[in-house]
Amino acid sequence: MPCDDERVSGTATTAATSPLLQACRGERPEITPVWFMRQAGRALPEYRAARGDLPMIEACLTSDLVVELTLQPVHRYRVDAAILFSDITVPLATAGIPVRIVPGIGPVLDDPIRTKGDVDRLPPPDIDALEPVRTAVRRLIAELGDVPLIGFAGGPFTLASYLVEGGPSRDQVRTKALMHREPATWHELAEKLGALSRAFLLTQIEAGARVVQLFDSWAGSLSPSDYRRYVLPHSAAVLRDLGVPRIHFGVGTGELLADLAAAGADVVGVDWRVPLDTAVARIAAATGKQPVVQGNLDPAIVFASWPAVRAAVLDVLARGRAARGHIFNLGHGVLPESDPGVLAAIVDLVHETSRRVDV
């Protein structure tokens, strides 16, 4: 469907025919849509120049900068979606939880949340304080034309793990200990964090985000039975009745894929560990429905020679054809050391290959 507005994506689309939205609905768009988790980030020199030394949360609350950083990868890579430049801790910080993003480490909380008293004192969402996010989203919608903007939030387990551990952790042992020792306190914590995430999502949706992704990045450290008991109900509460397609993703969630879907996802994000056709078969076997999936090139593949990158991209595309719909992405975020030229070449390859196959 030809159309005048090719200025951003290079692909002729309207809202209804945006490849990303078509794929979310399980339709087969003309091209396989592609975007990259953390596409707005340190791999881009223009990102480093624009952000400078501004602390992360402050950057996320500076509307002009959010607009600029969100648009950069759309221009650079010609991806099929923008994702809001922000952080999963923004709704926590704006509500008054003193979380900081420490460069090279991640979210840090100097006084971790460890007791029922700590949980009782957690604040409710502060919608007004999210105004800079709302402003940025509105301006982005105007700038992006028919390229959809993806909003996002953090999942309950991942947010809880930062608050309970006091920062990133390999094993999330304290978080799991709280869960097992004091289930009632855990559920109160997860419910409160879910409310913060949901307010963040609704803010973005009301301002124009057309798709959302819930990042429960570390949920994969839980056994399936613990995930179902302690996390899934809270994620379902965050994801219910949002009115836009929902992508649900976590790292190392090979055994949780059907549960991510059951929590209310329209698209299941898959990390690089699970071949995409295996993921599709596993979800279909558990749910009785062919899923729409997103993923899953290993982010570290960008360091390989181009023939090896190319082979890996084609392999992901071929396996993705087992799904009802496929959004091409990495299996986790863009690594800061990545060469933007390789990422741009991957976008072109995905577009060319999928167009050729579909004709």
Next chain:
Amino acid sequence: MPCDDERVSGTATTAATSPLLQACRGERPEITPVWFMRQAGRALPEYRAARGDLPMIEACLTSDLVVELTLQPVHRYRVDAAILFSDITVPLATAGIPVRIVPGIGPVLDDPIRTKGDVDRLPPPDIDALEPVRTAVRRLIAELGDVPLIGFAGGPFTLASYLVEGGPSRDQVRTKALMHREPATWHELAEKLGALSRAFLLTQIEAGARVVQLFDSWAGSLSPSDYRRYVLPHSAAVLRDLGVPRIHFGVGTGELLADLAAAGADVVGVDWRVPLDTAVARIAAATGKQPVVQGNLDPAIVFASWPAVRAAVLDVLARGRAARGHIFNLGHGVLPESDPGVLAAIVDLVHETSRRVDV
């Protein structure tokens, strides 16, 4: 089969009827054998008292202490196997690679291995320097009677990741970058590390270890295709023709279980993420053979109330019955914060339950 020698395990065994060895052979022993990864360690007050401030590598090369620390959990928990108190970096350190174990962090190398020149300079195994390990194993065999001693070594990817990253890492990005950018250098590195690990295993086997476990703890961060191309051949070289049963384990290896088996394992270790019956079905579907599995209680479950712990243990036992043989274990190492009383109660529960079911 009654026998006088019940002093250590409390279970009447001879070498041939040791439940662990029977399970390794795919037989159904009278009880489900149980031991814990990292059972010799900081969860035990007697461990902390005996080891004091002695640096890890030094402790691993002090035969008297190795004997004492290896026996402690056998006495305390009445497990069905001892595992040598040691560390996967011992054969590296004894060969002259300046690796240190930093408390609370893990293996650290101040000058990481990053270039072909670095790899070329890696030393070969130093068999003589492993003499304290050999001495400790011989004395343990005499002390343990019919309780088998498990020897172990680190897998090529895990050892490489410590050397290339310079320490523990969440993403192993530098290791993967080396693999993808310089495959020939990677293969040389993995082959050299494999030779060090194999020399460590052979030392333990020749001195009397009856089973070995290869810990490729971080191999689960690789996609299946990269694991097969870059790691499996080197692990197979380490594991070939050892003459004793081999357990092969890595964290987050849900998609690699059949590959761990293909590398030459008699028993596949499973982490807590994959329900044991799912793991069995997955391996059987890929290999055409019912496997023997080890695992897989979430180490963090010990923080739950006893009824919740009990339910989780019974669930693992029930799922394990899908396998040709099952060695009960945690899905990763004992957490230092664990209550030894809970671990001892788990051993009793496994023994009582499996005895009752089999009668």
